[in-house]
Amino acid sequence: MADDYSKLVAAQGGLCLICGAHHPDDQEEAWPVVTDPKQPDKCWGVLCEQCYAGLVGFRFNLGWLDNAAHYLWHKTKAYRRP
Ligand SMILES: [Zn+2]
Numbered sequence: 208m209a210d211d212y213s214k215l216v217a218a219q220g221g222l223c224l225i226c227g228a229h230h231p232d233d234q235e236e237a238w239p240v241v242t243d244p245k246q247p248d249k250c251w252g253v254l255c256e257q258c259y260a261g262l263v264g265f266r267f268n269l270g271w272l273d274n275a276a277h278y279l280w281h282k283t284k285a286y287r288r289p
Pocket residue numbers: 223224225226227228254255256257258259
């Protein structure tokens with residue numbers, strides 16, 4: 208299992224595919240393995256804890272994630288650089 212996990216991390220260049228965080232070298236299996244919610248035997252790779260928690264928080268609902276991005280976009284407009 209550790210070998211499979213290492214291969215998943217290596218296939219992603221050791222990075223979280225959402226935020227770009229580096230997988231800690233000194234911690235084996237530090238990040239959750241992400242599987243397709245509708246096909247649990249289909250593995251998507253690994254994500255850092257925070258990004259995985261975000262997806263779980265939005266229940267893997269693409270529409271809600273999109274709404275959240277738009278919400279943040281509008282709410283932070285005042286202090287974002289052009
Ligand atoms: Zn991340």
